[in-house]
Amino acid sequence: MSFSEADVQGALKNLTDPNTGKDFVSGKSVKNIKINGNDLSLDIMLGYPARSVWDEIRAMIEAHLKAALPDSGSIGVNVTSKVVPHAVQRGVKLVDGVKNIIAVASGKGGVGKSTTAVNIALALAAEGARVGMLDADIYGPSQPAMLGITGQPEMLDGNFMAPLTNHGLQAMSIGFLIASDDTPMIWRGPMVTQALDQLLRQTRWDNLDYLIVDLPPGTGDIQLSLAQQVPVTGAVIVTTPQDIALMDARKGLKMFEKVGVKIVGIVENMSTHICSKCGHEEHIFGAGGGEKMCAEYHAEFLGSLPLDIRIREQTDSGKPTVVADPDGNIAKNYRQIARRIAVKVAEMAQNHSTVFPKVVVQNT
Amino acid sequence: MSGYPTEIKLHQQSRLLEIAFDDGICYKMPYEYLRVHSPSAEVRGHGTGQEKLQTGKKNVGIVEILPVGNYAMKIVFDDGHDSGLYTWEYLHELGEHQAELWQDYLELLTAAGQSREPSH
Numbered sequence: 001m002s003f004s005e006a007d008v009q010g011a012l013k014n015l016t017d018p019n020t021g022k023d024f025v026s027g028k029s030v031k032n033i034k035i036n037g038n039d040l041s042l043d044i045m046l047g048y049p050a051r052s053v054w055d056e057i058r059a060m061i062e063a064h065l066k067a068a069l070p071d072s073g074s075i076g077v078n079v080t081s082k083v084v085p086h087a088v089q090r091g092v093k094l095v096d097g098v099k100n101i102i103a104v105a106s107g108k109g110g111v112g113k114s115t116t117a118v119n120i121a122l123a124l125a126a127e128g129a130r131v132g133m134l135d136a137d138i139y140g141p142s143q144p145a146m147l148g149i150t151g152q153p154e155m156l157d158g159n160f161m162a163p164l165t166n167h168g169l170q171a172m173s174i175g176f177l178i179a180s181d182d183t184p185m186i187w188r189g190p191m192v193t194q195a196l197d198q199l200l201r202q203t204r205w206d207n208l209d210y211l212i213v214d215l216p217p218g219t220g221d222i223q224l225s226l227a228q229q230v231p232v233t234g235a236v237i238v239t240t241p242q243d244i245a246l247m248d249a250r251k252g253l254k255m256f257e258k259v260g261v262k263i264v265g266i267v268e269n270m271s272t273h274i275c276s277k278c279g280h281e282e283h284i285f286g287a288g289g290g291e292k293m294c295a296e297y298h299a300e301f302l303g304s305l306p307l308d309i310r311i312r313e314q315t316d317s318g319k320p321t322v323v324a325d326p327d328g329n330i331a332k333n334y335r336q337i338a339r340r341i342a343v344k345v346a347e348m349a350q351n352h353s354t355v356f357p358k359v360v361v362q363n364t
Numbered sequence: 365m366s367g368y369p370t371e372i373k374l375h376q377q378s379r380l381l382e383i384a385f386d387d388g389i390c391y392k393m394p395y396e397y398l399r400v401h402s403p404s405a406e407v408r409g410h411g412t413g414q415e416k417l418q419t420g421k422k423n424v425g426i427v428e429i430l431p432v433g434n435y436a437m438k439i440v441f442d443d444g445h446d447s448g449l450y451t452w453e454y455l456h457e458l459g460e461h462q463a464e465l466w467q468d469y470l471e472l473l474t475a476a477g478q479s480r481e482p483s484h
């Protein structure tokens with residue numbers, strides 16, 4: 001007795017991808033099923049980068065198929081990832097070389113947006129994605145220091161700049177373009193809009209799956225011009241568990257909803273404190289605030305990070321935790337959050353419902 | 365968030381804009397009504413009592429409609445006015461309260477001794 005392609009599909013329909021919560025068939029991941037006598041081979045193409053779990057997924061699928069198809073001979077499963085581009089609203093110009101744009105925002109300042117943004121970017125890159133970092137904080141850019149990049153971008157033909165690179169990321173920041181004396185920059189409304197647009201569109205991004213945008217805090221001009229001019233897939237909101245930060249995070253979330261930017265989810269930073277002496281973990285700012293806010297706004301709780309001196313030391317010295325200590329718990333934590341974001345973004349990319357309709361002109 | 369538009373029709377003869385949203389609601393609104401209620405600073409002024417009454421727009425036309433981000437559209441009128449951002453929320457509001465808002469407008473016109481007819 002042998003088996004058919006339909007049997008294989010049927011078997012995979014009963015197996016859930018732990019990352020998406022969907023079975024592999026309805027997730028449209030199963031490709032290229034080949035049956036040769038009793039031997040079976042197939043490809044699994046995940047919509048999110050997941051190099052660190054390819055082996056795990058392969059083993060899981062092979063074991064499942066062996067059990068479901070007792071007559072099978074050899075089973076070969078090849079797992080890869082392919083990130084799909086997001087469908088954007090009409091009227092907003094696409095950015096060349098970029099498939100998905102993810103903004104990292106907060107209401108309150110200093111909650112760890114830049115730290116979270118850079119570690120998420122590095123985690124996505126570690127999973128095999130091509131990732132860029134756009135530092136949209138034109139008032140106080142942090143990414144040059146966090147990525148350990150100094151120097152100026154090379155000018156290319158046609159008024160383009162080459163992004164600077166380190167740790168496998170392509171990066172652009174106002175910090176690369178102006179002298180870093182300590183004077184704060186003063187920008188007026190239209191200049192802000194232009195600066196963001198130029199950093200975004202005059203950088204020659206090279207075939208990015210994700211461009212992470214590190215925003216300044218609050219709900220000002222940058223956030224508004226992002227919503228109006230940038231084909232952004234969605235925003236990740238970073239907050240700390242204190243009431244006051246959560247209050248501002250709510251404001252930020254509402255502002256994005258109002259201007260039609262989708263919320264990917266919420267990351268709670270500095271959730272607990274881990275004592276550097278004894279390792280004891282404590283909810284010094286209160287527990288469960290981020291989760292409560294998510295429940296209130298039907299947003300997804302993407303995960304949380306402890307207040308840990310290593311995060312600060314590593315990130316502020318130009319080698320963020322995900323690359324400084326890739327096997328540690330914190331890096332694993334960032335990778336999990338990044339994977340959740342990637343899965344969400346893949347789902348958003350398949351949702352074409354918010355494309356601006358064609359305007360029909362009638363002689364009636 | 366208000367529903368997202370699924371269909372927009374410009375009836376150029378009758379000067380009516382027809383807009384349907386994914387929450388199932390559909391409105392038909394005269395171009396003139398949309399023009400005189402433009403949310404732009406030019407029309408609204410800066411705060412209540414600052415509004416500038418729009419007159420003589422009976423025959424105004426629409427040249428084009430442009431999406432703005434994910435939350436609004438810009439209507440370009442043939443009298444050159446193009447600075448109003450009509451958010452989905454505002455369009456819902458205009459559609460829902462069309463009768464009252466139009467009546468209010470007509471009363472304001474009369475009170476100001478002005479007319480819907482274009483001058484000359």
Ligand SMILES: Nc1ncnc2c1ncn2[C@@H]1O[C@H](COP(=O)(O)OP(=O)(O)OP(=O)(O)O)[C@@H](O)[C@H]1O
Binds near residue numbers: 106115140215269270
């Ligand atoms: N989980 C953490 N544990 C320890 N230190 C952290 C953590 N997250 C961020 N920090 C530190 O807190 C400081 C502020 O973080 P960061 O610059 O990322 O905040 P931000 O929200 O981007 O600030 P701004 O609003 O000014 O842009 C940095 O020194 C950073 O290293």
Ligand SMILES: [Mg+2]
Binds near residue numbers: 214216
């Ligand atoms: Mg920052």
